[in-house]
Amino acid sequence: MGRLALGLIVNPVAGxxxxxxxxxTDTAAILSEARKxxxxxxAGARAAVVLNALAASRPELELLxxxxxxxxxxxxxxxxRPIVVGAPADGETSAADTRAAAEAMxxxxxxxxxxxxxxxxxxxxxxxxxxRVPVIGVPAGVKMHSAVYATSPRAxxxxxxxxxxxxxxxRPREVMDIDEEAFRAxxxxxxxxxxxxxxxxxxxxxxxxxxxxxxDREALMGIAAEIAGRMEAERLYVLGPGxxxxxxxxxxxxxxxxxxxxxxxDGAAIGADATxxxxxxxxxxxxxxxxxxxxxxGQGHFLGRGNQQIGARVVRAxxxxxxxxxxxxxxxxxxxxxxxxxxxxxxxxxxxxxGWRRVITGRGNETVCRVAA
Numbered sequence: 001m002g003r004l005a006l007g008l009i010v011n012p013v014a015g016x017x018x019x020x021x022x023x024x025t026d027t028a029a030i031l032s033e034a035r036k037x038x039x040x041x042x043a044g045a046r047a048a049v050v051l052n053a054l055a056a057s058r059p060e061l062e063l064l065x066x067x068x069x070x071x072x073x074x075x076x077x078x079x080x081r082p083i084v085v086g087a088p089a090d091g092e093t094s095a096a097d098t099r100a101a102a103e104a105m106x107x108x109x110x111x112x113x114x115x116x117x118x119x120x121x122x123x124x125x126x127x128x129x130x131x132r133v134p135v136i137g138v139p140a141g142v143k144m145h146s147a148v149y150a151t152s153p154r155a156x157x158x159x160x161x162x163x164x165x166x167x168x169x170x171r172p173r174e175v176m177d178i179d180e181e182a183f184r185a186x187x188x189x190x191x192x193x194x195x196x197x198x199x200x201x202x203x204x205x206x207x208x209x210x211x212x213x214x215x216d217r218e219a220l221m222g223i224a225a226e227i228a229g230r231m232e233a234e235r236l237y238v239l240g241p242g243x244x245x246x247x248x249x250x251x252x253x254x255x256x257x258x259x260x261x262x263x264x265x266d267g268a269a270i271g272a273d274a275t276x277x278x279x280x281x282x283x284x285x286x287x288x289x290x291x292x293x294x295x296x297x298g299q300g301h302f303l304g305r306g307n308q309q310i311g312a313r314v315v316r317a318x319x320x321x322x323x324x325x326x327x328x329x330x331x332x333x334x335x336x337x338x339x340x341x342x343x344x345x346x347x348x349x350x351x352x353x354x355g356w357r358r359v360i361t362g363r364g365n366e367t368v369c370r371v372a373a
Contacts, residue, residue: 006160007064007110007133008051008071008082009101009125011117012093014043014140037275042345043140044074046153047116050138051078053157058164064110066101069093083108098124106133112163112199114156116140119177122148126175126194134170134197136160139206139343144296144305145176145190147208148198151301152343152350152373155204163199170197174208207298207336219328220244222362224251227292227326236286237264238279238314240307244294244326261309276309283317290322291315300335303353304343312346320352325369326360332367340371347373 054061055078065071065082070093075082086104089097098117102125105113112134115125118141125135125148137149138156150156172195190209198205224247231237239245239262249256254269256262263271263282271282283289291310295302302325303310315323325340332338342353350373358366 005062005064005108005110005112006054006164007085007105007108007113008047008075009066009098009105009113009115009117010043010047010069010071010074011098011115011121011140012043012069014117014121043116043138044069046140046345047071047114047138048074048078049153050114050116050157050160051075051080053154054160054164055079057161061164064105064108066097066104070097070101095120095124099128102128112136112160112168114138114160119143119146119175122146122175122196123177123193126196129196131172131195131197134163134168134199136163136198139305142306142308143178144206144299144301145178145209147173147206148175148196149206150204151206151341152304154347154373159199159201159204162201162204169200171200172196173198173205176208202336206301206341209296209298216328216330219330219362220247221251222365223326223328223360224248225363226360226365227324228252230324231264231267231290233266234287235265236270236282236289238274238283238289238291238310238318239264240291240293240302240310242294244328244331245292248292259306261307274309276311276314279309279314280317283314288322289318290324291318292324292326294326295331295335295340297331297334299341300339301341301343304341304345312344312349315344315349315353323353324360325357329361329367332359332361332369335369338369340369342371342373 063080063082064085065075067084067088072084085108086101114136116138136159138153139149150159175193176190178190227248228251241259246256257273260273293302296305342350354371354373356368357371359369361367
């Protein structure tokens with residue numbers, strides 16, 4: 001279809017809180033705390049996956065980019081020559097800068113906008129764009145309830161290339177977000193903030209996060225009993241967020257950080273709401289550990305969404321053979337074709353995790369699910 005005016009907007013601070021045990025970076029105070037804990041930007045690298053693929057396949061692409069770290073620099077590093085749209089941010093980038101960039105892209109005639117961020121970024125985009133311009137979200141946040149995102153940066157690149165090669169069949173997808181303070185207090189209450197049109201490709205985009213898909217108490221108790229029965233002496237167990245893993249700690253008589261990562265050894269809690277660095281230090285002091293995670297209902301990600309503390313370094317330190325995935329049959333039924341997903345930010349690890357994996361579904365029960373990166 002020839003040249004297409006493609007827009008690029010990056011929220012450079014999106015997702016910074018994940019690995020350091022924070023649940024987002026939607027406020028200046030949380031962002032400051034993330035930096036104090038040693039968090040580093042991730043969104044730019046994830047957006048670069050998309051830009052490098054576009055540069056390799058469509059070097060003639062007419063690209064509109066937000067200034068500086070919000071897109072221009074990444075585009076130039078990929079070898080593209082972007083048309084810079086909008087004014088540079090005045091200091092630390094903010095939600096207002098995202099909204100201004102989106103409005104500038106629409107005014108400049110962008111026919112498709114790729115943006116990297118989390119649910120807060122999607123809210124900003126929706127508040128300005130409405131249904132005026134189709135978008136593709138590059139997942140870069142901590143919490144990812146919205147259905148406007150591709151399943152991974154590579155999937156976002158594939159979707160962008162597909163949209164560039166043919167007429168765009170864009171359909172409205174939900175923009176969801178939650179109350180940040182309630183989230184950090186352990187209550188998850190997502191609400192609908194609007195819709196954004198997204199090129200239709202169910203194989204490349206994630207579904208809206210489904211709530212209440214782990215309500216089968218009997219199945220949860222069976223999973224908890226199965227995992228508790230497999231626990232070995234002196235081994236460190238890294239328990240990811242969620243009600244499924246909370247059932248495990250409840251069966252052991254231990255507390256659980258619902259939205260954090262907790263550490264258990266020999267039936268005792270040795271760490272709560274651990275950071276990636278904290279997990280790695282604990283692993284150095286124990287025999288080789290084990291990881292227990294559960295996929296997100298409706299989406300299927302068991303690594304790379306909401307549990308970035310269990311990053312690629314942690315998975316490699318533990319080993320793929322000691323990565324346990326657990327889910328109720330109800331949760332598996334909520335997934336598109338029963339497919340699980342990984343998005344660790346490490347392409348080699350994601351490839352190693354892809355294929356087929358056993359999932360614990362109850363006491364003495366397992367099923368085999370396909371895993372896609």
